[in-house]
Amino acid sequence: xxxxxxxxxxxxxxxxxxxxxxxxxxxxxxxxxxxxxxxxxxxxxxxxxxxxxxxxxxxxxxxxxxxxxxxxxxxxxxxxxxxxxxxxxxxxxxxxxxxxxxxxxxxxxxxxxxxxxxxxxxxxxxxxxxxx
Numbered sequence: 001x002x003x004x005x006x007x008x009x010x011x012x013x014x015x016x017x018x019x020x021x022x023x024x025x026x027x028x029x030x031x032x033x034x035x036x037x038x039x040x041x042x043x044x045x046x047x048x049x050x051x052x053x054x055x056x057x058x059x060x061x062x063x064x065x066x067x068x069x070x071x072x073x074x075x076x077x078x079x080x081x082x083x084x085x086x087x088x089x090x091x092x093x094x095x096x097x098x099x100x101x102x103x104x105x106x107x108x109x110x111x112x113x114x115x116x117x118x119x120x121x122x123x124x125x126x127x128x129x130x131x132x
Contacts, residue, residue: 012036012057013037013039014037014057014060015059015077017070018065019043019064019065023090023113027060031121031124034121042066044072045067048073051076058086058124058131059074060124062091071101071102071105074087074105088110089102089107089111090110090113091113092114108123108126108130
């Protein structure tokens with residue numbers, strides 16, 4: 001199934017939201033060369049504004065943002081879009097409460113920082129394959 005997805009990556013857009021600029025651009029540098037369209041946001045409000053204007057297939061959200069939590073941002077975007085889309089949460093916080101929050105939010109998965117390049121690529125490909 002993976003070869004099929006490789007041919008249509010340019011049809012998928014990813015919103016990457018993280019208040020850490022280095023993390024945002026590192027993720028962009030992973031996915032854009034693969035053919036994905038990426039949008040970057042530094043906070044929840046910015047992510048919601050981008051979601052209002054762009055068609056998105058996947059969210060990569062840091063849980064700890066300066067304004068809304070990643071969980072709240074995910075809910076606001078789902079409400080704005082009136083649809084369900086896959087979300088991968090990222091965080092350096094490995095607490096049980098956050099793991100439970102990700103499950104309750106119906107996230108596709110949660111990946112801990114520092115982010116492993118191969119792990120995030122695999123999670124993105126698997127989530128897009130599952131949802132689309």
